Amino acid sequence: MKIKVCGNTRIEQLKELSNLPIDYVGLIFYPQSPRCVVQKLDPNDFKQLKMPVTKVGVFVNASEEEIMKQVEDFGLEMVQLHGDETVSFCNKISDQLKVIKAFRITDSDANVDWLVQEYHEVCDYFLFDKGSAGLYGGTGKKFDWDLLRNSTIKKPFFLSGGIGKNDVAALKAFHHPFFYGVDVNSRFEISPGIKDLKLIKDFAEELIN
Numbered sequence: 249m250k251i252k253v254c255g256n257t258r259i260e261q262l263k264e265l266s267n268l269p270i271d272y273v274g275l276i277f278y279p280q281s282p283r284c285v286v287q288k289l290d291p292n293d294f295k296q297l298k299m300p301v302t303k304v305g306v307f308v309n310a311s312e313e314e315i316m317k318q319v320e321d322f323g324l325e326m327v328q329l330h331g332d333e334t335v336s337f338c339n340k341i342s343d344q345l346k347v348i349k350a351f352r353i354t355d356s357d358a359n360v361d362w363l364v365q366e367y368h369e370v371c372d373y374f375l376f377d378k379g380s381a382g383l384y385g386g387t388g389k390k391f392d393w394d395l396l397r398n399s400t401i402k403k404p405f406f407l408s409g410g411i412g413k414n415d416v417a418a419l420k421a422f423h424h425p426f427f428y429g430v431d432v433n434s435r436f437e438i439s440p441g442i443k444d445l446k447l448i449k450d451f452a453e454e455l456i457n
């Protein structure tokens with residue numbers, strides 16, 4: 249199972265994350281997020297950081313120009329589109345680099361297949377997060393994973409939304425042919441953007457062993 253650690257803002261912490269058994273690190277470029285990395289992290293420091301993990305930028309309804317500028321400045325290898333991006337917008341971005349399309353699931357989303365069906369051809373991964381009024385992500389809350397169990401999704405996907413240290417057993421018990429990884433964020437923080445590295449290490453080791 250792949251592990252993505254999102255919402256990083258400190259170069260020292262990113263260096264330390266390189267030594268943990270994780271696969272992706274995420275930086276958030278959404279100005280309204282308390283984890284927004286702009287002006288907190290020097291783009292060059294991050295770009296020059298050699299890491300054995302994939303560097304992901306998280307955007308919410310940003311323009312193509314804005315995304316590609318940050319991709320260049322920060323040396324991002326992949327983007328996570330976490331807003332209301334259309335199929336054609338995802339297609340345009342995925343012509344240039346790998347895309348994770350995030351879907352925010354609410355209790356009324358009984359048919360997840362319907363929600364994602366048009367996006368299968370225009371991204372590389374799906375990510376499922378909890379939908380919450382007025383917030384695009386980082387809610388610290390879970391959605392009902394049962395909504396995915398019988399879905400016919402055919403794209404590798406990340407589970408996300410409120411995943412914390414006590415969820416290892418539930419994650420190991422969750423099965424779907426395209427379940428690819430987990431994305432963790434606010435449940436592993438000391439404060440927004442400042443990660444608890446010991447908590448992440450213990451979680452990652454328990455999850456992969």
Ligand SMILES: O=C(O)c1ccccc1N[C@@H]1O[C@H](COP(=O)(O)O)[C@@H](O)[C@H]1O
Nearest residue numbers: 254281385386387388408409410433434
């Ligand atoms: O973390 C944020 O502030 C954020 C803001 C806007 C879009 C996405 C954001 N984070 C993403 O939210 C999910 C779940 O986070 P949590 O575990 O519930 O805190 C995760 O995919 C982050 O990439």
